[in-house]
Amino acid sequence: MVPRKERAALDDRHDSGLDSMKEEDYDQLVRDLRDIRLQLPAAQPAPAPAWRHQLTDDGDSFLHLAVIHEELALSLEAIRQARAEPAFLDLQNHLSQTPLHLAVITDQPEIAEALLKAGCDPEIRDFRGNMPLHIACEQGSLRSVGVLTQYCQAHHLHAILQAANYNGHTCLHLASIQGYLAIVECLLSLGADVNAQEPCNGRTALHLAVDLQNSELVSLLVKHGADVNKVTYQGYSPYQLTWGRDSSIIQEQLKQLTIADLQMLPESEDEESSESESEFTEDELMYDDCVIGGRQLAL
Template structure:
């Protein structure tokens, strides 16, 4: 039987006393708080919280060697979920109960289905460990066999989230403790907004993460599927001169055009940063330095021979009868 060094009841009674206090640290929980209004201690009704405490305290976890064959059916506590689709492991991670999280992971190592279980927002425990900035728990989950390629409701893998939040430690752990084929797939994959991990790190200006992803083999010229912008186009849009330099240094194609035909240099027109324009000008071919003709200009050149007042209509109908001209 698992015997923690503290009393579970005392631990959870202490959590009960502190549930009305402000968070112990500022956390980047956009994906958890903005979209999960029903998550967290303060959002739970008193009776629901007390029931959760009792259920967690009553769990009797047995050492793996006492549980029999590794492929036996999941234990009852592994099959319990809340109305939000959260398992005990989801809840332990959300509430940052490290000791409980570690022990539950240890006991569920032979059950990958439980470790990769997705709640109603398609978040696995690994997603939540990254969102709550618990890199150590993320490492334990990966070593236990969690799948780093699973996507949440926004199409984000845990690595997408780590890059968006700028968590260098989480990015490092997620890339070190997963198999190479998983890493290659995650680096290539865009989320449902069309952004790869490199795009997200570039958008938020996390230069160290951008350089690290490129060193791992991220495609510096990957294009957003919606409009064809590369990380270099995004850097110009954001007027981030350091990011432009970094991407060019790592082989970004300055002559890559968006689906509308714009090169990164052409996007510098009308923007404030003269240094970015100078960086890209001598690298860009002459035909991609001038802005392409607009559709308005083309439409003016092909203007109809009739003026608006002279256009003849032959389909006017009044009272069910077509007018004759």
């Protein structure tokens, strides 16, 4: 049996609760509670870790440094955490290099692959106008070329293959200059323009191959449709560049394919004949302004 004092306390507690409300008032309260929509503030993203904002005096981020020092695990973890921040992945240092540039320079294709999968931009240029693929072609890194072309989106790849750096060289030009035949063949199979001309003088990869006397490269370029009748801005065909050079193999190779008009060297203008002849011969020239010791000579 509940003592009277405790029973009174229970009665007071129940009387102060919902049981004391009239039934219609209770029903209204339930309806009101159901109609309430709590306006919670939008979830705020967690602030980025401090390491994402710290830069060295050279403008290198934590990710730049991790790549430079070939810290594979740290680089991959930083990329994983920054997947949603393309601005961080594409951050350029004072040489305009992104982490992707550095991954190619240091020949770390695993990092390059992770960056591309995370959504970095492969078309960013460094201070020489090189995109990462330009660097890979110039260095002869077939692994990096494979990663950059495999994990690069089609529209990016097309633009990169056509792009020239600040020296006017495309990826194909750079690979040709260095004589990297496997990379040249890879680029051509991906759609690189075999007849692209350097903007400064109009040389194609075939002209460069003749300049370098690389007969294997000449054969490879011709096999992939290089135009043997393409001329430089000075009017020279690849065959005409063989004159005065050692390789008779290249000369014979191109002679059979070059039209007759482009087999002879262009005639050079005779500067002396182009100038109008003077009225006097050298012996007949009159000088009336000879001065010695401040006194004009009387002739």
